[in-house]
Amino acid sequence: MPDPAGALRERLQPAFDAVVPGSDPVVRPSDRADYQANGVMAIAKSLGRPPRELAQQIADAADLAGLASVEVAGPGFLNLTLDDAYLATAVEVVGRDVRLGVAEAPERHRVALDYSSPGVGKELHVGHLRGTVIGDSLARLLRFFGHEVIPRNHLGDWGTPFGMLIEHLRDLGVDASPEGFSVGDLDAFYKEARSKFDADESFAERSRQRVVALQHGDEEALTLWRALVNESIRHFDGVYRLLDIRLQPEDVAGESAYNDQLDAVVADLERAGLLVESDGALCVFPEGFTNREGDPLPIIVRKRDGGYGYAATDLAALRDRVDRLGCDRLYYVVGAPQSQHFEMVFRVAAAAGWVPESVVTAHIAFGSILGEDHKPLKTREGETPRLMDLLQEAVDRAGTALDERGAGYDEGERAYLAEAIGIGSVKYADLSTERLRDYVFDWDRMLSFEGDTGPYLAYAHARIRSIFRRLGRDGPQPGAAVTVTEPQERALALALLRFEESLAGTLEHFAPHRLCGYLFGIAQAFSSFYEHCSVLRAPDEVTRESRLVLCDATAKTLSLGLSLLGIEAPERM
């Protein structure tokens, strides 16, 4: 039980229960002590008792022996200071554990995690970065806590544009056999098709008919469509590999995958009495949504032309994730602009009876990436940058930054580090900003070895590892005892013990930036410790081994923490 906040809460609870059963001690990190319990004032108010007096009563009643000391402060806070011996022992325990003392969740969930979800026929661009990176980090965190994650890469592979893409392929007489097929530059191909669609009415008409044919199972259309999908997936995989994203081809569950379930969706909605025909389309009007004119806003399940749109596939996918996959958590890592859409989908799904009490749905929304002008990021040519180009530039810039540091890496190591640092920089910059907020993309800042950046954390880790290399060992002596006497040792030990607390908060709020902030704090605490407390030149052997345990636990925390963000921490750099 090394989590200090949890331990304190547990030990305080009986004293709080004795006054008001079930009252929350409200244990929080404090800058006046290690932690503070804020819960006294609220119950003092409800009882009409003087808060300081009540605080003292609870402080006297609480059994904190071997854990912490307590003192009443201010209007009725309980300031809690952990015993040095507790800190020392807890760090020893944590440092020996591969999970660094973090327990798995008591309740395991099967989670459908919808993320990345690009559109087939186009390349990934910067707009896909956040959802992909945040989703992947959440997948790692969920798995770390013991949950079963079923990633759902909900490809846009069934919509209107496919008519024109297929038609364009036919015009070119493309060989659709797996070996022969390649459109090379996907974006250029898409643009060609698009401009033909806009310029040539007969082509546009053919395209529209081709979509209908596709959705009705036309063999030729399907063959070309499959070739297009496969080509796109090949491209996506390349980007995912470079990004070290764990999405696999088997995680693909595009819109097309639900085609044969759409009729059942309609039937369900019909049965629930939700379906209304409006302007020839089949709609559901969930309560509380209105359009510009103040009229009820529909979810269009089936379009006037008989085709199904994304609302229908989203509903089918949701239903599938509960019914067939047996998921009890449905998370959607999708950009903030779609929040209303998901609110409506969740509302309709609940009304249709597809979402049992035990199932939780959540839209994990995120903001967009802005250029230095605070407008959506564009290339010099005014286009949305391709993700592959952006990542390649990150690797190139990281390589240059490494050269400037003049460490003389050999060719292979330089390439490995440039990729690890470059990709890590981009991911960290993305993950370290609060999800819902738009953030400004700045190469110089994210690639700096100073400040709150990916390279800084990676470097901190590598430096610690170098201590052990210098020593000719891989870690501290097994069973070495920790003592915390210097304030910097104490501060570092306390920070290390907050790892579990940090991870829990990160997952509770789906907020990787919390973990980023925590890891940066660890690196800072270590830096201060390292400045003030000699390790290799410690005054005596016992102190040295104790400090080595702190070093080791720090390196492990950084490494594991970064890995949960999907960022590599090299042994040396």
Place this chain on the structure above:
RNA sequence: GCCUCCGUAGCUCAGCGGAUAGAGCGCCGGCCUCCGGAGCCGGAAGCGCAGGUUCGAGUCCUGCCGGGGGCGCCA
């Protein structure tokens, strides 16, 4: 027009209803003949505005101002 997100230091960002609002970069002043300068220690500088709820509000509610996004057959 309605809905929604955002508005915190010069800049980029933290801040789970609690005490004196933090960090990074930049700026100013010290320290370190140092285990790879990722320096270390200190300083100046800020909650868009107005009400309300609360023992306590950057945080919750209402209104306003400013910015982004969404609002029927695209995804």
